[in-house]
Amino acid sequence: MFKNIVSNLVSLLKYLVRWMLVTTPVAVAIGSMVAFFLWLLSWAIHFRFAHTWLLYLLPAAGAVIHLLYKWYGASAERGNNLIIDEIHQPGAGVPKRMAPLILITTVITHLFGGSAGREGTAVQIGGSLANWFGSLFKLDGGDKKVILTAGVAAGFGAVFGTPLTGTIFALEVIAIGRIPYRSFFACLVAGYVGDITVSLWGIHHTLYHIDIVNTGQTFYGIHLPLGLWLLGKVVVASAVFGGVSYAFARAVHMVKNFSLKWIKITWVIPIIGGLVIITLTYILGKPDYLSLGVDAEYPGAVTIVSAFQHAGADAFSWLWKLIYTAITLGTGFKGGEVTPLFYIGSTLGNSLAELMNAPVGLFAALGFIAVFAGATNTPIACTLMGIELFGGEYAIFFAIACFTAYFFSGDGGIYLAQKTALSKT
Amino acid sequence: MFKNIVSNLVSLLKYLVRWMLVTTPVAVAIGSMVAFFLWLLSWAIHFRFAHTWLLYLLPAAGAVIHLLYKWYGASAERGNNLIIDEIHQPGAGVPKRMAPLILITTVITHLFGGSAGREGTAVQIGGSLANWFGSLFKLDGGDKKVILTAGVAAGFGAVFGTPLTGTIFALEVIAIGRIPYRSFFACLVAGYVGDITVSLWGIHHTLYHIDIVNTGQTFYGIHLPLGLWLLGKVVVASAVFGGVSYAFARAVHMVKNFSLKWIKITWVIPIIGGLVIITLTYILGKPDYLSLGVDAEYPGAVTIVSAFQHAGADAFSWLWKLIYTAITLGTGFKGGEVTPLFYIGSTLGNSLAELMNAPVGLFAALGFIAVFAGATNTPIACTLMGIELFGGEYAIFFAIACFTAYFFSGDGGIYLAQKTALSKT
Incomplete structure (x- = not known):
């Protein structure tokens, strides 16, 4: 032996x-x-x-x-x-x-x-x-x-x-x-x-910050580890996050298929995509949804960082970013999907928090990781990402948000080559 | 659609x-x-x-x-x-x-x-x-x-x-x-x-505490997220944790097989087991390794809680607890393996920290989760347990410790019915 x-x-x-x-x-x-x-x-x-x-x-x-x-x-x-x-x-x-x-x-x-x-x-x-x-x-x-x-x-x-x-x-x-x-x-x-x-190499990453949230609750004088009312809001918001993950993946695929079907000269596709982005920016009158969305172009711009604060996003910032990104990536421009997913998630979290009277920073963080979890089908990695980026005290909520979004994001996701070893339900 | x-x-x-x-x-x-x-x-x-x-x-x-x-x-x-x-x-x-x-x-x-x-x-x-x-x-x-x-x-x-x-x-x-x-x-x-x-129902759990550890390092004035020297110590300690997981699982099985082979009247087995425990306690002159090991029987007793402090465990507390538990469970007494694994891990972490001049609280926490991870082959759950019990700031070390121990714990583990869907290496 x-x-x-x-x-x-x-x-x-x-x-x-x-x-x-x-x-x-x-x-x-x-x-x-x-x-x-x-x-x-x-x-x-x-x-x-x-x-x-x-x-x-x-x-x-x-x-x-x-x-x-x-x-x-x-x-x-x-x-x-x-x-x-x-x-x-x-x-x-x-x-x-x-x-x-x-x-x-x-x-x-x-x-x-x-x-x-x-x-x-x-x-x-x-x-x-x-x-x-x-x-x-x-x-x-x-x-x-x-x-x-x-x-x-x-x-x-x-x-x-x-x-x-x-x-x-x-x-x-x-x-x-x-x-x-x-x-x-x-x-x-x-x-x-x-x-x-x-x-x-001296490169630094953006730091995000959640204002302290009292996540516990007392029940006849007994302290509970979870506020049930807050928990309910988290679950509802996370189902919405999952739905938006689904919408994002569908939107990118739809723009791609639609363009390929209707525009026969392929190099015209990105030109039209670029023109649509310019038009949208002209209509909205602000450049917030262009590019990465992490650094602010001007004071008061809607960014991922601002979404962690009260009034840091418009009610439909998430939808605009979704449309901008679907057009950009769907017409052949290059880059990742994840930072836009963070943007969509955190601004949506911000809007839902205002709507549901919930803590803005926490909900922005939950959207940040949950929309990503839903779109890539990686709930455990995204729970850990929440912990690595925002700290461990909200780990419970991170897990609930990521898995709920994962369930509500439907089949598929942004990576078509991903296999399903075990079905979701 | x-x-x-x-x-x-x-x-x-x-x-x-x-x-x-x-x-x-x-x-x-x-x-x-x-x-x-x-x-x-x-x-x-x-x-x-x-x-x-x-x-x-x-x-x-x-x-x-x-x-x-x-x-x-x-x-x-x-x-x-x-x-x-x-x-x-x-x-x-x-x-x-x-x-x-x-x-x-x-x-x-x-x-x-x-x-x-x-x-x-x-x-x-x-x-x-x-x-x-x-x-x-x-x-x-x-x-x-x-x-x-x-x-x-x-x-x-x-x-x-x-x-x-x-x-x-x-x-x-x-x-x-x-x-x-x-x-x-x-x-x-x-x-x-x-x-x-x-x-x-009003039942509370024991709280554990890690004294703050500076886990970063600077390198030509650039801050690194990990101290490489500390990281090396963590990896070496975790390999030892994995080895002890293996030894624990083997020891319980060995006591069981040995007793069944040599003691033909089965009800005599736990009697002999009990007598061995009494004898050991008499020889050691202290009752620290009996029972659960969470609450202290007297001030200064070695417990899981004391192992998080300097001088909170003897050099071979972990080995004695391993022997006591193997005899207890191997001769037919009942209860779980996990709290003894926590005890073995945290006291071993304490001893290794003294030996390697490393932070005691951190190493006790790493042993706590890593010996358990090795014995049950559940590295992700144990990483999360580290985060749930000790906070998120050491998540990196928790993951490294659990997976290293998992690799060094060999095949098998304490649950013989567990299947191997994918081999470790």
Whole structure:
């Protein structure tokens, strides 16, 4: 028996050392490229703030992005879905060009005011570099799956500064209802190394803040850990969050299908998308729903940060952001879906809190994570994201919100390649 | 499409309302019985503190427990494993008598000083009552699995005051590497209702406290989210925690097999077990390793609570508790394994912290959750338990500790009925 234990321990240590050595350089590379991306993105966003006329070039920028993918893109066009497919069934691999292409086109999208996110970009940088390193290290089959999953974890952990969420997100997103612990170690190393690399490059993440909420209640003098009335409001709001996740995923797909059906010359599609965004901004008279929505273009702009405060969002900010993002991504601009989902969720949380007389900061935080959980079918990762970003004292509400939204978001989601290992109900 | 959404939404609402209605009474019943159990257990422990001579009756108590199970036990003897088997493959059901039998025999074990826990008891109360309600409501097949899983969540959430952990534990413990989201909703309702029911009966849980630790580090003036040196210590300690999980599971099985092989008259086994415990306590000259180990029998006793403070545990407290518990449970006394695992983990964390010059409170907390994670193969639930019990600021370390221990705990664990859906490496 003792000999058995020792040989098991030796093979375990070999396994851990091997994956640590394999994953660390991959994650440093991904973290560095994500840091460069974040720096460039921040520059592009602030450059547009200073030169608002850039928005008028959005249609032309869309045509350029379209042509870049048409000429150089090949399978890279499929983005996150390609990476998920490769993890399910390693095949032709993820093209190297995916990383620079998505980086450049995402920055172009933001420079000219398109409404998009950044996690898709980071995940694609992660998947593409991980695939390249995987070939370099001659990994195949199961090992290829592990390194690709770790690449997703590194990209996600690096871009949001949430390594634990990145780890669980990568494990959870591949197939609904299954957690491949096999990849856990590599993902954890990748998530942390990615995050630390970004910190070392001097890039900082936005901090969010929830005003203190008294979540308990007393009942005949006995303290209860949960306020039942508040809990009821959380559940109702979270069902709405789930419905909006569903609407978001549908809206992006609908814009895409509608354009492909009615506009036969494909490079015209992003031009029309750009024109619609310009028109909407002209009608609304404010630029709040353009680009990322984290930094404020002017004092008083509606941003994710402002949504955590009373009166920090308009009643329909969430709907406008949904429409802007569906048009931007549905007509071929590039970037992620997640930051817009955060924006939609936190502004919707803000509006629902005013409507239901609930704590604004808490509801903005719940919307932030729950709309994302519903759209990506990753309730555990999003619960942890709530804890990593907003602290542990509301963990209960985070879990309830994420799972409720997950249930109410229907089948599907934003990643069509995601498999359903176990049905929701 | 709209019709489709509405009909989906209606069926989802039906599903949620149905499970809420089914689960709530079950969880109230389980919570109430757990509250009664906790009250009785606390009485038994303090009664023994006041009447230390009760320890001399431990051998006789063991014989009584043995005979109770022999005469009335039937399949209930298999305890937690029977419940896990029923969830995998609903069959003959969980006998009603399991709940009162385990409650009475656990209290007897503690009244006379046996070293055991309480979660096994709570989980068996949960499974047994859930099975009974399931027959009452005429649930079968998949629904029977859901209600049994919810019973485990209610029992676990109620006994430790950690509803979210109870929920994820119930989902995670059944099969390694799979999370049946299908049962999630019922488990969450059950976990919370169970916990709230215990609170309403006026029962409080022990609070643990970690002194503030500066977990960050600066590197050429740049703040890093993790101290790498501290991280290294955490990983090494967690590998040890995992090894001790393995040793614990082996030790209980070994004592059991050894006794059955060498002692042919089965009712003599617990008598000898009791005599060994008395002898050990006589040799050590202190009663610290008897019973639950949460409340202190005298000022300065080594308890789980004291282990969070400097000098709050002896260098080998963890080993003695392991031996005491293996003998108690291996020779047929009743109770859970988890509270002893908490004791072993937190005292081992205390000793390792002194050895490695690391923060005592943090390492006690890591041991608390990690030894448990390794022994039950539930790393996600234990990470959440760390957050629920000790707060969110150390979530990173909790995850690293639980998964490292999980990897180093080998195959198997304390629940032999647990299946491996996905291999660890």
